[in-house]
Structure formats: C-alpha cells, structure tokens
Amino acid sequence: DGGITQSPKYLFRKEGQNVTLSCEQNLNHDAMYWYRQDPGQGLRLIYYSQIVNDFQKGDIAEGYSVSREKKESFPLTVTSAQKNPTAFYLCASSMRGTGELFFGEGSRLTVL
Amino acid sequence: GEDVEQSLFLSVREGDSSVINCTYTDSSSTYLYWYKQEPGAGLQLLTYIFSNMDMKQDQRLTVLLNKKDKHLSLRIADTQTGDSAIYFCAESASYISSGSARQLTFGSGTQLTVLP
Numbered sequence: 001d002g003g004i005t006q007s008p009k010y011l012f013r014k015e016g017q018n019v020t021l022s023c024e025q026n027l028n029h030d031a032m033y034w035y036r037q038d039p040g041q042g043l044r045l046i047y048y049s050q051i052v053n054d055f056q057k058g059d060i061a062e063g064y065s066v067s068r069e070k071k072e073s074f075p076l077t078v079t080s081a082q083k084n085p086t087a088f089y090l091c092a093s094s095m096r097g098t099g100e101l102f103f104g105e106g107s108r109l110t111v112l
Numbered sequence: 113g114e115d116v117e118q119s120l121f122l123s124v125r126e127g128d129s130s131v132i133n134c135t136y137t138d139s140s141s142t143y144l145y146w147y148k149q150e151p152g153a154g155l156q157l158l159t160y161i162f163s164n165m166d167m168k169q170d171q172r173l174t175v176l177l178n179k180k181d182k183h184l185s186l187r188i189a190d191t192q193t194g195d196s197a198i199y200f201c202a203e204s205a206s207y208i209s210s211g212s213a214r215q216l217t218f219g220s221g222t223q224l225t226v227l228p
Contacts, residue, residue, distance in 0.1 A: 030213075042218035043218045099143055099214030103155045103156070106152070108152075
C-alpha cells in the first residue's frame with residue numbers, strides 16, 4: 001500500500017545527543033515536509049523539500065537539519081542545539097494540484 | 113503573516129450534529145482543508161474546498177465557506193463516538209516559489225468530544 005512511514009514511533013534521548021527521525025514515502029511525491037506539533041498548538045513547519053538534493057527552512061528550523069538524497073526519503077536530525085526538542089514530529093508529502101498533504105503516523109521524541 | 117483560528121474544544125451528544133468553525137486572515141487562500149487527528153496518530157485529510165466554492169458535501173460532512181467573512185465551517189451530521197478527535201483547519205495560498213510544495217497554515221485544532 002502507498003503511504004508514508006515514520007520511525008521510530010517513540011524515541012527517548014538524553015540531553016546533548018543528536019537523534020535522527022526517519023521518513024520514507026512510496027507515493028512518488030516530489031514535495032516532503034517536517035512539522036512539529038506541541039500540545040494545544042497547530043503544526044509548525046520545520047523544513048521542506050521540493051525536489052531531490054534541495055530543501056528549505058521553514059518557520060522553526062533552528063536546531064534541526066535534513067537531507068534529501070533520494071526522492072523517497074527525508075530524514076530529520078534533531079541536534080543538541082535544539083533548546084526544547086520534546087515534541088511530536090510529523091512528516092508529510094504532497095503532490096501538485098490541490099496540495100493535499102499525506103501524513104505519516106508521527107514520531108514522539110522525549111528528552112530526558 | 114497568515115493566521116488561522118479555531119476554538120479549542122467542542123462537546124456534542126452522540127447522534128447530534130457537530131459544527132466546527134475556523135477563521136482565516138489570508139484573502140488569497142486558494143484551498144482550505146479539514147484534517148482529523150486521532151490520539152497519537154498523524155493527520156488525515158477529511159475534505160478540502162477550493163476558494164471559488166461556497167459549499168461542499170461528502171456523506172456526513174458539509175463544508176461551508178464564507179469568503180467575505182473568511183469563515184470556514186465543518187458540519188458532521190449524526191456524530192458518532194468514533195468522530196472524537198482533534199480537527200484542524202488549514203489554508204494554502206499558493207505554491208512555494210512556483211515549486212511543487214505548498215505552504216499550509218494550520219489552526220490550533222478543535223478537540224471534539226462525543227458524549228454517549
């Protein structure tokens with residue numbers, strides 16, 4: 001079945017460690033996105049990519065990094081520079097036209 | 113910048129209709145979306161409406177758009193306990209830099225609780 005797969009679903013990290021969240025899609029979408037969700041807030045855009053080997057900062061990119069070496073994959077690294085990394089992270093992709101976003105199931109990161 | 117606002121909570125009785133409201137500020141919005149999020153899961157697109165439409169109906173869902181007032185609503189008929197979730201309104205004006213990505217602005221979400 002086509003869709004977006006995020007892993008891991010739950011991740012615990014000690015302060016000072018970098019962690020990488022995986023996002024894979026088999027929908028053949030050009031555009032991919034990473035959002036952060038905090039309780040009682042909407043989604044905030046971290047990074048997006050419109051094509052392989054290209055990505056752009058979103059509204060809250062500080063402390064995060066991404067890569068887009070393959071069309072299907074858009075991993076997100078949460079670095080030790082991110083001051084408040086505990087959150088729910090959502091990966092999405094979209095096709096041209098309506099811009100409908102297809103979301104993965106999310107990854108919950110907790111910093112201990 | 114663009115802003116999308118929703119009330120945070122709504123409770124209804126099972127079998128009643130639910131109406132979730134949303135206001136937005138970007139007059140150039142071309143698509144408006146309703147997403148549903150169940151606990152611990154990603155967002156699922158319920159429906160969307162193009163800005164030149166006033167209404168869209170899809171089974172139990174009815175979307176109304178008042179472009180003059182920049183007001184969007186989602187009506188769920190015969191609400192069931194399975195409809196309990198967070199509902200997000202989102203708007204999109206255009207593609208980013210004429211590329212393939214769209215910049216969506218999301219509201220904070222409305223927690224719908226369906227009481228038996």
